Amino acid sequence: MHRFSPAMDALIEALRCLPGVGPKSAQRMALHLLERNREGAATLSRSLADAVERVGRCQQCRNLAEAVLCGICADTRRDASLLCIVETPGDILAIEQAGGYRGRYFVLMGHLSPIDGIGPEEIGLPLLEALARDGEVQEVILATNPTVEGEATAYYITRMLEPLIPRMSRIAHGVPLGGELEYVDGSTLAHAFSGRQPVPGS
Amino acid sequence: MHRFSPAMDALIEALRCLPGVGPKSAQRMALHLLERNREGAATLSRSLADAVERVGRCQQCRNLAEAVLCGICADTRRDASLLCIVETPGDILAIEQAGGYRGRYFVLMGHLSPIDGIGPEEIGLPLLEALARDGEVQEVILATNPTVEGEATAYYITRMLEPLIPRMSRIAHGVPLGGELEYVDGSTLAHAFSGRQPVPGS
Ligand SMILES: [Zn+2]
Numbered sequence: 354m355h356r357f358s359p360a361m362d363a364l365i366e367a368l369r370c371l372p373g374v375g376p377k378s379a380q381r382m383a384l385h386l387l388e389r390n391r392e393g394a395a396t397l398s399r400s401l402a403d404a405v406e407r408v409g410r411c412q413q414c415r416n417l418a419e420a421v422l423c424g425i426c427a428d429t430r431r432d433a434s435l436l437c438i439v440e441t442p443g444d445i446l447a448i449e450q451a452g453g454y455r456g457r458y459f460v461l462m463g464h465l466s467p468i469d470g471i472g473p474e475e476i477g478l479p480l481l482e483a484l485a486r487d488g489e490v491q492e493v494i495l496a497t498n499p500t501v502e503g504e505a506t507a508y509y510i511t512r513m514l515e516p517l518i519p520r521m522s523r524i525a526h527g528v529p530l531g532g533e534l535e536y537v538d539g540s541t542l543a544h545a546f547s548g549r550q551p552v553p554g555s
Numbered sequence: 556m557h558r559f560s561p562a563m564d565a566l567i568e569a570l571r572c573l574p575g576v577g578p579k580s581a582q583r584m585a586l587h588l589l590e591r592n593r594e595g596a597a598t599l600s601r602s603l604a605d606a607v608e609r610v611g612r613c614q615q616c617r618n619l620a621e622a623v624l625c626g627i628c629a630d631t632r633r634d635a636s637l638l639c640i641v642e643t644p645g646d647i648l649a650i651e652q653a654g655g656y657r658g659r660y661f662v663l664m665g666h667l668s669p670i671d672g673i674g675p676e677e678i679g680l681p682l683l684e685a686l687a688r689d690g691e692v693q694e695v696i697l698a699t700n701p702t703v704e705g706e707a708t709a710y711y712i713t714r715m716l717e718p719l720i721p722r723m724s725r726i727a728h729g730v731p732l733g734g735e736l737e738y739v740d741g742s743t744l745a746h747a748f749s750g751r752q753p754v755p756g757s
């Protein structure tokens with residue numbers, strides 16, 4: 354079967370490391386770059402090399418960082434007594450974009466998944482425990498995903514930190530604001546019912 | 556608004572040069588690469604640089620090539636009396652994968668589109684005319700896409716080559732109207748080739 358050329362074929366294969374990119378889209382992407390946007394391709398090549406070289410993990414919260422501390426941990430205006438535990442750096446971005454939270458984060462970079470060999474060590478829990486023992490953190494907000502694994506991870510962390518942290522909470526899960534009940538999936542609805550809050554004044 | 560870090564933000568921006576990749580998928584891709592597949596990211600960086608450096612155009616047919624001639628033009632077993640005119644290198648791949656065609660190609664790298672400033676020069680028609688004047692090509696198969704622009708381009712080329720080429724045909728049966736050749740399955744394409752029709756007036 355005819356392919357394009359060695360360098361094109363290698364590029365198409367390499368593009369498949371991107372999530373959600375199959376053989377057909379990889380081919381479409383490679384052709385687009387080579388036919389129409391060589392400057393973009395060169396920039397992307399440099400950006401990838403730069404990011405791989407420069408981006409590591411924050412030594413305090415495991416967030417992606419280009420220095421010992423990430424931008425949030427290095428920001429002294431953030432409230433160090435408040436710690437929000439999330440699964441990924443993308444979750445931090447979502448929370449920051451929502452606004453209103455002024456504490457710090459701890460990034461698990463995943464969740465407990467014994468079947469995949471991901472235990473407490475792999476998601477940085479020894480580092481989290483050491484941080485909690487420092488005594489600066491007074492409140493922990495568990496913001497892992499409302500999935501089976503996210504819930505199990507939140508439960509495990511709650512048990513681990515209970516002796517060390519005065520206040521711990523789990524973010525509320527339920528029907529999204531502006532969402533229509535009719536279009537919300539069943540497990541979210543079940544969650545919204547079991548987590549119902551008393552109406553003020555009722 | 557908080558972003559990730561300078562190198563991450565640059566990577567997310569650079570990923571948007573890929574077709575069909577918006578801000579959300581670019582962010583998901585960057586996080587996936589940095590968190591889970593740094594080796595893949597490094598390989599992709601090198602493959603992009605390699606392809607940009609090595610891949611040029613075939614001087615005979617305008618196909619993507621890493622030498623003066625592409626693999627097909629350099630292959631002396633291909634029938635040089637038969638020339639199939641396509642819009643992109645992806646079309647060549649689709650036709651080769653369908654099998655059965657043993658002639659050569661000419662790649663327009665687009666189609667006539669006066670509104671975008673794409674005229675005969677931009678799609679290599681002077682080179683195509685010179686090739687036709689050589690006298691080796693006895694039959695031309697017009698395999699531009701069955702879109703308004705593809706049809707107009709095929710019509711223009713037919714008028715241009717009429718005095719030079721004894722037989723000209725347009726692929727027709729099986730290719731869905733408004734569809735793109737690159738995404739048509741192999742047997743449909745093979746059918747379209749065997750059922751090609753003489754161009755009226757040629
Ligand atoms: Zn940090």
Ligand SMILES: [Zn+2]
Pocket residue numbers: 613614615616617618624625626627628629
């Ligand atoms: Zn060629």
